Amino acid sequence: MWQIFQPEELVGKLWHRWADRRLRTPHFPSEKVTFESFQKSLGVCFRGFGGESGMSIAGTAPKASGHRRSLLDRFGSHGDRTSNAFLNRQGVRLPNAIDLFPHR
Amino acid sequence: MDVATVGTTVDENLPYYLPNGDECVVFEAAFRHQLPLLLKGPTGCGKTRFVAHMAARMGRPLYTVSCHDDLTAADLTGRFLLKGGETIWSDGPLTRAVREGAICYLDEIVEARKDVTVVLHPLSDDRRVLPLERTGEAITAPSTFMLVASYNPGYQNVLKSLKPSTRQRFLAITFDFPPAESEVKIVSAESGLPLEKCRSLVDLGWRFRALKNQDLDEGASTRLLVYCATLIRSGIPPINAIHSALIEPLSDDDDVKAGLMEIARATIG
Numbered sequence: 001m002w003q004i005f006q007p008e009e010l011v012g013k014l015w016h017r018w019a020d021r022r023l024r025t026p027h028f029p030s031e032k033v034t035f036e037s038f039q040k041s042l043g044v045c046f047r048g049f050g051g052e053s054g055m056s057i058a059g060t061a062p063k064a065s066g067h068r069r070s071l072l073d074r075f076g077s078h079g080d081r082t083s084n085a086f087l088n089r090q091g092v093r094l095p096n097a098i099d100l101f102p103h104r
Numbered sequence: 105m106d107v108a109t110v111g112t113t114v115d116e117n118l119p120y121y122l123p124n125g126d127e128c129v130v131f132e133a134a135f136r137h138q139l140p141l142l143l144k145g146p147t148g149c150g151k152t153r154f155v156a157h158m159a160a161r162m163g164r165p166l167y168t169v170s171c172h173d174d175l176t177a178a179d180l181t182g183r184f185l186l187k188g189g190e191t192i193w194s195d196g197p198l199t200r201a202v203r204e205g206a207i208c209y210l211d212e213i214v215e216a217r218k219d220v221t222v223v224l225h226p227l228s229d230d231r232r233v234l235p236l237e238r239t240g241e242a243i244t245a246p247s248t249f250m251l252v253a254s255y256n257p258g259y260q261n262v263l264k265s266l267k268p269s270t271r272q273r274f275l276a277i278t279f280d281f282p283p284a285e286s287e288v289k290i291v292s293a294e295s296g297l298p299l300e301k302c303r304s305l306v307d308l309g310w311r312f313r314a315l316k317n318q319d320l321d322e323g324a325s326t327r328l329l330v331y332c333a334t335l336i337r338s339g340i341p342p343i344n345a346i347h348s349a350l351i352e353p354l355s356d357d358d359d360v361k362a363g364l365m366e367i368a369r370a371t372i373g
């Protein structure tokens with residue numbers, strides 16, 4: 001109750017909680033889909049849609065994200081760790097696992 | 105009708121064959137000059153249909169023999185059979201074709217046993233003679249006899265390739281899947297499914313062919329595309345038709361089949 005009388009602290013706490021909630025991406029571990037279980041069919045699709053046959057398709061582990069965080073993001077305490085899909089000369093890299101969707 | 109073109113005009117009643125190059129011209133020249141012909145190409149790309157079409161066009165009967173690893177020279181030339189206590193000679197399909205001046209088509213010739221080449225050699229060079237060892241007869245082939253053989257260079261192992269001395273007795277034509285626009289016409293003509301619907305199937309067929317040697321042993325043949333279109337024409341939902349005609353026949357691997365199904369869904373919509 002007496003927090004009311006310490007406005008800076010209250011505002012700081014609320015702010016932190018709000019920013020953090022906006023930032024944190026929900027995860028659904030029970031609905032996790034692994035790259036490994038799809039590796040072969042993904043390769044078939046990749047080539048069937050015109051991908052070069054010599055290219056490798058592999059998983060990538062999450063990395064601390066290098067993207068610039070917005071002003072809002074910088075207030076949150078969580079550093080982002082993301083798995084990015086990308087294509088380079090060696091081949092296609094896809095996240096080792098995705099658990100961002102509520103249903104598989 | 106121009107007199108000079110008689111014999112090369114395409115009659116409505118011939119087995120349907122849409123040419124992809126100069127194969128009809130080469131066949132006809134080979135026939136006229138009594139030269140044997142070898143057709144190379146993947147399964148289901150039109151080799152058998154081509155021979156049926158050309159035999160009809162040349163007005164000759166066609167004897168087709170599917171070669172397999174138990175096929176001996178006697179299966180082609182003939183043998184003595186016991187009939188009511190008597191032994192009677194019975195001509196094999198090759199001998200019959202030679203006597204009648206017909207076209208003899210040896211499908212998948214590399215599968216045949218080695219002794220088969222012994223009877224083919226004198227018949228396929230300029231001697232044009234079929235020696236029948238068992239009866240002592242040597243039949244000279246009439247000018248309308250033609251030997252045609254086929255094989256699929258794709259899945260033959262080294263042991264089963266043709267000997268140079270056999271190959272070099274034949275003219276040869278390489279067959280491949282028809283260019284997309286021709287294949288659309290073929291699939292539509294064979295199945296009765298409208299051209300637009302066949303176009304997306306042919307497109308899918310080419311996507312599957314791109315997977316040959318890595319995910320699939322052989323790409324989808326024209327034959328399978330015709331099967332698929334026939335199922336769709338009969339009212340089976342396209343995705344089910346594709347599953348039975350273009351996916352299950354191509355692979356036994358569940359992951360590969362799942363990938364093919366995704367490609368099919370995206371292509372056919």
Ligand SMILES: Nc1ncnc2c1ncn2[C@@H]1O[C@H](COP(=O)(O)OP(=O)(O)OP(=O)(O)O)[C@@H](O)[C@H]1O
Pocket residue numbers: 120121122123124145146147148149150151152153154211256282290294326327330
């Ligand atoms: N150029 C073409 N014109 C008409 N029909 C064709 C043509 N190419 C393929 N087809 C169709 O494809 C089907 C399969 O062709 P076919 O039986 O001749 O194949 P193949 O090359 O002899 O195969 P295999 O090596 O397996 O014997 C035919 O029944 C026909 O419907």
Ligand SMILES: [Mg+2]
Pocket residue numbers: 151152153211
């Ligand atoms: Mg055939």
